[in-house]
Amino acid sequence: MSSASSTPPWDVHRLPRAEGSVFLITGGNAGIGYFVAEQLSTTGATVVLGSRDPAKAEAALASIRSRVPDAHVRAVRLDLADLRSLGTAAESLAVERLDAVVHNAGVALDDPPRRETGDGHELMFGTNHLGHFxxxxxxxxxxxxxxxxxxxxxxxxAAKSERLDLDDLQSRRDYRAKRTYGRSKLAQMYFGLELDRRLRALGSATASVVVHPGGALDSLTPSRPPVHVRTTTARLRAAPAALLVQGKHAGAWPAVRAVLDPAVRGGQLWGPRLFGLRGTPRREAVWSHLTDAAAAARLWDASRDLTGVDPGDLRG
Structure with a gap:
């Protein structure tokens, strides 16, 4: 990779070419994941959408192809809540190498009841963190x-104001949906940073980068029917919020830059430029609580025990 000083200014609307590369986007059929996939498809790379729902995946593929006629896009079935299925999902990629994976998929529960995956893990922690782990x-x-x-x-x-309870990762003692969601995303971010530390220690050429989309609202997101349809009423009601937050198309920008920009390095955190909520992507200081390497190592050990696998084992 070239140095940051030798690369041109980053332009979210003029992405570098990436022919021959293969990128996997989990949850690429909707939301931010869809826009990550759509934007990466303009680079000439092969983009694979990981999705639980084949019908939604096909709708997303059709939408991307309608906007990017020469797009190389396809889908694989991927259910992060079913840990035993993930080996099959990886094999179904049918590629010799993978140049990037964007761990985007996730679930958020607005209703109070606690739910579990088929593996017996709290649904948000089990899907958002353990599934990607x-x-x-x-x-x-x-x-x-x-x-x-x-x-x-x-x-x-949402993870910025949360702290992990390493003795209650599954929220069995104290479950509150919004907090549990924030903690599941915080666990993901800890994982991404700890993964890079372990990759560096092993001398791996693979880099792990953490990003966040800031404030990304459906009501500020351009329509991509049938994947997403924004009504005129929703657009008008959301107009004042555009001063502080943005749509999901812009929320995708930090992840897209983390995949493509040769100036990005492992162990970094990238987010929107303005107050961390909106704007073009930039590197930001790693949040103070995310620098706790001891907590990250404890989470890693717990995640390894809960999943039965270790991403630090480069043999897979």
Missing amino acids: ALTARLMPLLSAAPAARIVTVGSF
């Missing part, structure tokens, strides 16, 4: 086969 282990042989792969973990601004 285990998927990374399954993908590691493909990532290691690329000359300089990127693992991009999409966190959340």
Whole structure:
């Protein structure tokens, strides 16, 4: 990779070419993941959408192809809540190498009741964090086969005010949906940073980068029917919010830059430029609580025990 000083200014509307590269986007059929996939598809790379729902995946593929006629896009079935299925999902990619994976998929529960995955894990923690932790282990042989792969973990601004309870990762004692969601995203961010530390210690060429989309609202997101339809009423009601936050198309920008920009390095955190809530992507200081390497190591050990795999094992 070239140095930051030798690269031109980053332009979210003029992305560098990436022919021959293969990128996997988890949850690429909707929301921020869809726009990450759409934007990366303009680079000439092969973009694979990981999705639980084949019908939604096909709708997303059709939308991308309608906007990017020469797009190389396809989908694989991926259910992060089913840990035993992830090996099969990785094999279904049917590629010799993977140049980047964007860990974007996730669930958020607005209703109070606590739910569990089929593996018995709290749904948000089990899907958002443990699913991506285990998927990374399954993908590691493909990532290691690329000359300089990127693992991009999409966190959340909601994690900035949260702290992990390492003795209650599954929220069995104290479950509150919004807090549990924020903590699941915080766990993802810890994982992304700890993963890079371990990759560096092993001398790996693969880099792990953490990003967050800032404030990204459906009502400020351009329509992509049938994937997303924004009504005129919703657009007008959301107009004042555009001073502080943005749509999901812009929320995708930090992840896209983390995949493509040669100036991005492992262990970094990227987010929107203005107050961390909106604007073009920039590197920001790693949040103070995310610098707790001891907590990250404890989370890693717990995640390894809960999933039965270790992404730090480069054999996958």
